[in-house]
Amino acid sequence: MAVELWVVAQIKSFDAEGWALDWDLGGVFSTEDKARAACSEPRDAMWPVTLDTFLGRETVEPPDVVYPAAPQTD
Numbered sequence: 001m002a003v004e005l006w007v008v009a010q011i012k013s014f015d016a017e018g019w020a021l022d023w024d025l026g027g028v029f030s031t032e033d034k035a036r037a038a039c040s041e042p043r044d045a046m047w048p049v050t051l052d053t054f055l056g057r058e059t060v061e062p063p064d065v066v067y068p069a070a071p072q073t074d
Contacts, residue, residue, distance in 0.1 A: 003051035006035035011043040011067070019061070020045075039069035 008026035015021050026044065029035040035046045046069040047062035049055070 002053075004048050005030065005051055006032055006046055006048055007062075008035050008038045008044060008046045008069070010041055011045055036066075036069060039071075041070055042068055044068060044070045 006029045008029065009023040010026055011020045011023045013021045023045070027035075027038055029038065032046075032048070038044075039046060045065055045067040047065040049062075
């Protein structure tokens, strides 16, 4: 059975096309709800990954990335 984990990161900088150039790892969580609860800053992002799955070495946008992941304030 595949185990899904959620990665939380804070994006630090973007290139001219909007791709994240670097980010800080904020944590790895067992559920989407726990990951979302950890997102509090405007540049926080989160995405699911499957445990023990090689993702390759190419630079790609994570599938199903949620950005911004922090609650929106008006």
